[in-house]
Amino acid sequence: MNAPGPGLWAVLLVATPLLLALAAHVIGHRMQAILSWIAPLAMIVLVVGLIQSLSNQGATVYQIGGWEAPLGIAWRIDGLAAAMLAMTAVIVGASCVYAPGYFAGSLTKSNVRKIDVFWPLTYLLWAALNALLLSADVFNIYVTLELMTLASVGLIVLAGSADSLAAAIRYLLLGLLASLLYLLGVALLYANYGVLDIAILGSQLEGNGLTWVAATLMLVGLMIKTALFPMHFWLPPAHAGAPAPVSALLSALVVKASFYLTLRLWFGVFPEIAQPLAAQFLGLLGTCAILWGAVQALRAERLKVLVAY
Amino acid sequence: MNANPSANPRLGGATRTLLLVLMLGLLYLLAVVVLMIPERPLYLADDSRLSVVDERVIAESGVGNPVTAVLLNFRAYDTLLELAVLVLAVIGVQAAGAVVVPRNSKNGWQDNRLLQAALAIIVPVSIVVAGDLLWMGADHPGGAFQAGAVLSGAGIMLILAGRLNHSFLNDWRYRVANIAGVAVFVMVGLLVMTVGEKFLEYPGGYAKALILAIETAAMGSVAVVFVFLFDAVAGPLASARQEDRQ
Amino acid sequence: MTPLTFYLLCGVGLFGMGLFAFLTVAHLLRKVLALNVLGAGVFMVLIAVAHPDRSSLQPASPDPIPHALVLTGIVVAVSATALALALTCQYYAVTGRTDLPEDSPGSERPGP
Numbered sequence: 001m002n003a004p005g006p007g008l009w010a011v012l013l014v015a016t017p018l019l020l021a022l023a024a025h026v027i028g029h030r031m032q033a034i035l036s037w038i039a040p041l042a043m044i045v046l047v048v049g050l051i052q053s054l055s056n057q058g059a060t061v062y063q064i065g066g067w068e069a070p071l072g073i074a075w076r077i078d079g080l081a082a083a084m085l086a087m088t089a090v091i092v093g094a095s096c097v098y099a100p101g102y103f104a105g106s107l108t109k110s111n112v113r114k115i116d117v118f119w120p121l122t123y124l125l126w127a128a129l130n131a132l133l134l135s136a137d138v139f140n141i142y143v144t145l146e147l148m149t150l151a152s153v154g155l156i157v158l159a160g161s162a163d164s165l166a167a168a169i170r171y172l173l174l175g176l177l178a179s180l181l182y183l184l185g186v187a188l189l190y191a192n193y194g195v196l197d198i199a200i201l202g203s204q205l206e207g208n209g210l211t212w213v214a215a216t217l218m219l220v221g222l223m224i225k226t227a228l229f230p231m232h233f234w235l236p237p238a239h240a241g242a243p244a245p246v247s248a249l250l251s252a253l254v255v256k257a258s259f260y261l262t263l264r265l266w267f268g269v270f271p272e273i274a275q276p277l278a279a280q281f282l283g284l285l286g287t288c289a290i291l292w293g294a295v296q297a298l299r300a301e302r303l304k305v306l307v308a309y
Numbered sequence: 310m311n312a313n314p315s316a317n318p319r320l321g322g323a324t325r326t327l328l329l330v331l332m333l334g335l336l337y338l339l340a341v342v343v344l345m346i347p348e349r350p351l352y353l354a355d356d357s358r359l360s361v362v363d364e365r366v367i368a369e370s371g372v373g374n375p376v377t378a379v380l381l382n383f384r385a386y387d388t389l390l391e392l393a394v395l396v397l398a399v400i401g402v403q404a405a406g407a408v409v410v411p412r413n414s415k416n417g418w419q420d421n422r423l424l425q426a427a428l429a430i431i432v433p434v435s436i437v438v439a440g441d442l443l444w445m446g447a448d449h450p451g452g453a454f455q456a457g458a459v460l461s462g463a464g465i466m467l468i469l470a471g472r473l474n475h476s477f478l479n480d481w482r483y484r485v486a487n488i489a490g491v492a493v494f495v496m497v498g499l500l501v502m503t504v505g506e507k508f509l510e511y512p513g514g515y516a517k518a519l520i521l522a523i524e525t526a527a528m529g530s531v532a533v534v535f536v537f538l539f540d541a542v543a544g545p546l547a548s549a550r551q552e553d554r555q
Numbered sequence: 556m557t558p559l560t561f562y563l564l565c566g567v568g569l570f571g572m573g574l575f576a577f578l579t580v581a582h583l584l585r586k587v588l589a590l591n592v593l594g595a596g597v598f599m600v601l602i603a604v605a606h607p608d609r610s611s612l613q614p615a616s617p618d619p620i621p622h623a624l625v626l627t628g629i630v631v632a633v634s635a636t637a638l639a640l641a642l643t644c645q646y647y648a649v650t651g652r653t654d655l656p657e658d659s660p661g662s663e664r665p666g667p
Contacts, residue, residue: 007507007508008502011498011499011502011508015495015498015499015508018393018491018495019492019495019496022396022488022491022492022495025396025400025484025487025488026481026484026485026488027481062507062508063507064385064386064507064508064509064510065382065383065384065385065386065507065508065509065510065511066506066507066510067382067383067510070352070361071361071362071366071383072383072384073384073386073387108403108404108405108406109405109406110403110406110478112403112406112478114404117400117403117404120396120400121397121400121401121404124393124396124397124400127393128390128393131390139387139624139627140384140386140387140390142628143387143390143391143394143627143631144390146394146631146635147390147393147394147397149635150394150397150398150401150634150635150638151397151401153401153638153642154397154400154401154404154405154638155404157401157404157405157642158404160406162646162649162650165405165642165645165646165649165650166646166650166655166656168405168642169583169639169642169643169646169655170655172635172638172639172642173577173583173586173587173590173639176590176632176635176639177574177577177590177593180590180593180594180597183594183597183628184570184596184597184600187597187600187601187604187621188342188343188346188600190350190601190604190620190621190624191343191346191350191600191601191604192345192346192347192350192351193350193351193352194349194350194351194352194353194359194360194361195350195352195361196620200352204351204352206351208345209341209342209345210342210345210346213338213339213342214342320579325579328575328578328579329575332571332574332575333571335571335574336567336568336570336571339567339570339571340564340567343563343564343566343567343600344560344563346563346604348609349609359607359609359618360605360618360619360620361620362618362619362620375616375619376619376622376623376626378619379619379620379622379623380623380626380627384620384623387623387627388627391627391630391631394630394631394634394635395630395634397634398634398635398637398638401638401641401642402637402638402641405641405642405645406645454626454630531630534634535633538634538637538641541637541641542637542640542641542644
C-alpha cells in the first residue's frame with residue numbers, strides 16, 4: 001500500500017470545503033466553532049500533507065474519474081499549485097477567524113444572521129479557488145471561474161448597503177462578460193483541436209490566426225477578472241462596498257487567481273506564441289498600472305479604496 | 310441615428326459610432342477565424358473519428374446516451390461544480406436579503422376553479438414525466454437537468470396559483486433539498502476512493518447505479534433551486550400586482 | 556454556404572450583438588439580456604462544432620462533448636442570470652434606480 005499520493009490530498013482540499021459549505025447552509029449556526037477555526041486548521045494540515053507528498057513523489061497529473069485526458073478532466077499538482085493553495089489556505093483561514101467578530105449579530109434585510117450566510121459563501125469560494133488552482137482543463141477552469149465569481153458577489157452584497165448592492169451588480173455583470181469571452185476562446189480552441197486538456201493543447205498548438213484570436217479572447221477575459229490595467233475600473237468600488245474580511249479575500253485571492261490562470265494558460269497552452277514581446281507588453285501594462293494607481297491613491301479619500309489600489 | 314431611449318446617456322453619439330465600428334471589425338475578425346475551423350479537429354486528424362467519445366468508450370461508461378456518459382461519467386466533475394453553482398445562486402440571493410417572506414394575503418387565484426382543476430392534472434403529470442425523463446436519460450435524450458426543469462415548472466405553477474406560500478430558506482428541509490445534489494455527488498466521489506479508485510471513478514458494473522443515484526438527487530436539487538430562484542425574483546412582483554388589484 | 560458555416564456565423568453574430576448591447580445600454584435588465592444573447596452566441600458556436608455533417612467522414616452521431624459543455628454552460632448562465640435579476644430587483648427596491656450610478660446623467664460621484 002503506497003503512501004497517499006498528492007492526488008488524495010488534492011481531492012480532500014476540494015471536497016472538504018465543499019462539504020463544509022453545504023453543511024453550513026443547513027446548520028451553520030451550530031457549527032460556528034468548527035467553521036471559524038477548526039476547519040481552517042484542518043485545511044492547513046491538508047495543504048502541508050500535499051506539499052510533503054509532492055516533495056516525496058514529485059509533480060503529478062491526477063485523472064479525475066480515472067479517465068485519461070482528453071476524455072476526462074485532469075488536475076496538475078505541482079509546486080506552483082501547492083504554493084498558491086497554501087497562500088489561499090492562510091488568507092481564507094484568517095478571514096474565517098476574523099469573521100465572527102466582525103459580523104457579530106448583524107442581520108440581513110430578511111432577518112438572517114449575516115455570519116450564517118458568510119460561512120457557506122466563504123467555504124464555497126475556498127472550494128472554487130482550490131479547484132481552480134488545481135485544474136488542467138480549460139472548460140473546467142471556466143466552471144471554477146463562475147463558481148468563484150458568484151461566491152465573491154454573494155460576499156460583497158453581504159454588507160447590506162446600497163453601495164454594496166451596486167458594487168455586487170457591477171462585479172457580477174463584468175465577471176459574466178469576462179467568463180463568456182473566455183468561453184468563446186475555449187470554444188474556438190475545441191473547434192480547432194478537439195481537446196480541452198491544457199497539456200495536450202500545448203503540444204498540439206499551431207500558431208495560426210485562430211489560435212491568436214482564441215488566446216486574446218481568453219486572456220482579455222482573465223485580464224478583466226485580474227483587474228489588470230486598463231480593465232481595472234471595477235475593482236475599487238467593489239472593495240469600498242464590501243465588508244472588511246471580504247475585501248481581504250477579493251484583493252489577495254480572487255484577483256491573483258486569475259493572474260495564476262493567465263500564467264498557466266500562457267505557458268501551458270500557448271507556448272508557441274508566447275514571445276518575449278508579449279512578456280514585455282505585460283511588463284509595460286504592469287508599470288502603467290503602478291503609475292496610475294499611485295496617481296489615484298493620492299486622490300482617494302477612503303482608506304479601503306487606497307488599499308485596493 | 311434616432312435617439313435611443315435605452316442608450317447609455319454617458320456615451321456620446323461619437324463614442325457609440327466608434328464602438329459600433331470596432332464591434333463590426335471584431336465580428337469580421339471572428340467570422341474569418343470561425344471559417345478557419347478545420348473539417349476534423351487537429352488532435353484526431355489521423356483518426357477516423359470526429360470526437361474522443363466514440364462507441365467503444367461509451368460502452369465502458371455504463372450508460373447508452375453519449376451526452377449522459379460525458380456529463381455523469383467522463384466529465385462528472387464539471388457537473389458536480391455546476392450543481393454547486395446552482396446552490397451558490399440561492400445563497401447569493403439569501404445574502405442580498407431578497408428572501409421572500411410568506412405572503413399572508415390570498416393572491417386571488419385560489420378561487421379560480423379552472424386553474425386549480427388544471428393544476429390537479431398538470432402537477433401529477435409533471436412528476437411522472439420528470440421521473441420518466443430521469444430514467445430514460447441513461448439511454449435516450451433526457452436526464453437529471455431536464456427532469457428537474459419539468460418539476461420546477463410544476464412548482465412555479467403552484468406558486469403562481471397561490472398554493473405554495475412558503476418561507477423556503479427558513480425551512481431546513483428545503484435547505485437539505487438544495488444541497489442534496491452536490492452532497493450526494495461529492496460523497497459518491499469520495500466513497501469510490503475507499504475501494505482504491507480515483508475520485509469519481511465508478512468501479513466496474515456499478516456505474517449505472519451510481520449515476521442514477523446521483524441524478525436523482527440532482528433532479529431534486531435542480532427543481533428546488535429553480536423554484537426558489539423564481540420565487541425570489543418574481544414573487545414580490547406577483548404579490549404586488551395582486552394588491553394593486555384589490 | 557454549408558449549414559455548419561451558417562450556424563457558426565450566426566453564433567458569432569449573436570456574440571457581437573450581445574457585446575455591443577452590453578457596452579452601450581444603461582438599463583440593468585437590458586444588460587442582463589445582452590449577456591444572455593452573448594452566451595447564446597457562444598453556445599451556438601459550440602453546438603455547430605458538434606455537427607456530424609462537419610466532416611466528409613459522415614460519422615453516425617454528433618460529438619457529445621460540446622453538447623455536455625453547452626448543458627453545463629446553460630445551467631451556469633441561468634444561475635448567474637437569476638442572481639443578477641434578484642440583485643437588480645433588490646437594487647430597484649432600495650434605490651428606485653434601474654441603472655448603475657456612473658451610467659446616469661448628472662451623477663455626482665467622481666469617476667475613478
